[in-house]
Amino acid sequence: MRVVSWNIRHGGTKAKLTEICNQLERWKPDVVGLTEFRESATSQAIAASLAGMGLTCELTTAQAADRGRNFLLLASRFPLRLQPSDGLLDTSGRWLHAIVGGVRVMLMHVPNRSKAKWQFHAEVIAQLSQFRSESAIAMGDTNTGQPGLDEENKCLYRKEGAWMEEIKSIGWQDVWREQNPKGREFTWYSNHGNGFRLDQVFATADVAESMSRVRHDWGNRGRAGKLSDHAAIVFDVSEDVVGR
Numbered sequence: 365m366r367v368v369s370w371n372i373r374h375g376g377t378k379a380k381l382t383e384i385c386n387q388l389e390r391w392k393p394d395v396v397g398l399t400e401f402r403e404s405a406t407s408q409a410i411a412a413s414l415a416g417m418g419l420t421c422e423l424t425t426a427q428a429a430d431r432g433r434n435f436l437l438l439a440s441r442f443p444l445r446l447q448p449s450d451g452l453l454d455t456s457g458r459w460l461h462a463i464v465g466g467v468r469v470m471l472m473h474v475p476n477r478s479k480a481k482w483q484f485h486a487e488v489i490a491q492l493s494q495f496r497s498e499s500a501i502a503m504g505d506t507n508t509g510q511p512g513l514d515e516e517n518k519c520l521y522r523k524e525g526a527w528m529e530e531i532k533s534i535g536w537q538d539v540w541r542e543q544n545p546k547g548r549e550f551t552w553y554s555n556h557g558n559g560f561r562l563d564q565v566f567a568t569a570d571v572a573e574s575m576s577r578v579r580h581d582w583g584n585r586g587r588a589g590k591l592s593d594h595a596a597i598v599f600d601v602s603e604d605v606v607g608r
Contacts, residue, residue, distance in 0.1 A: 375401060410437075470491065
C-alpha cells in the first residue's frame with residue numbers, strides 16, 4: 365500500500381492545480397492524506413482528481429461555511445471507516461482518524477505555536493497511547509521537530525522535542541528518523557531560508573517494521589519549483605499488515 369502525506373499549501377493554487385494532480389498520480393498512491401485542504405474549487409478539483417485515480421473513498425473535515433480555513437482530506441482505494449474523536453481533535457478540523465483495511469490511519473495538522481498547539485499535542489499523545497498495541501499510522505504536518513536535529517538553525521522549542529520523545533516513549537516510531545538516525549533533511553523552509561523537518565509519519569512497531577524506505581519528496585519540479593511549500597512524505601506499507 366503506497367501512502368502519501370502532503371501539505372498542499374492553502375488548498376493549492378489554480379496555477380499549480382494540474383501539476384499537483386499530475387504529481388499525485390505520478391506517486392501512484394493507494395492512500396493520500398492532504399493537509400491545508402480547503403472547501404475551495406481548487407481543493408475540490410484535487411479531490412475529484414484523486415477519485416479519478418481510483419481513490420474513491422474520501423473523508424474530509426472541510427466545512428462549506430468556512431472556505432478560507434485549512435482542513436484535511438483522506439482519500440483511499442480501500443473503504444474508510446471514520447473513527448470518533450473528541451476535544452480539540454474533534455473541533456479543530458485538524459485531525460482525521462479512519463481504519464483502512466487492518467490499519468488505523470490518523471491524519472493531523474498540528475497548530476503552530478499557540479496555546480492550542482500544546483493542547484493538541486496532549487490530545488494526540490492520549491490518542492496514540494490508546495492505540496499503541498494496534499497496527500496504526502499517524503502522519504501529517506506537525507509543526508514540530510527535534511531541536512538541533514530537525515532544524516537548520518536553532519529555533520525549535522525544547523517542549524517540541526519533548527513531545528517527539530513522548531511519542532517514542534509510548535511505543536511509536538518516528539519512522540523516517542529511525543531509518544535515518546543522523547539524517548538532516550527538511551520539509552519546509554521559512555522566508556529566511558531556515559529549514560525544518562515538520563512533516564512526519566509515526567507508526568506502531570509492526571507497521572514500522574513493514575514499511576519500506578520513507579522519503580521526503582518535493583515532486584518532479586523539486587523544491588525550487590514549489591508545487592507546495594512542503595515536501596510530501598511517501599512510503600509503502602506491506603500488504604500483510606494492511607490485510608489483517
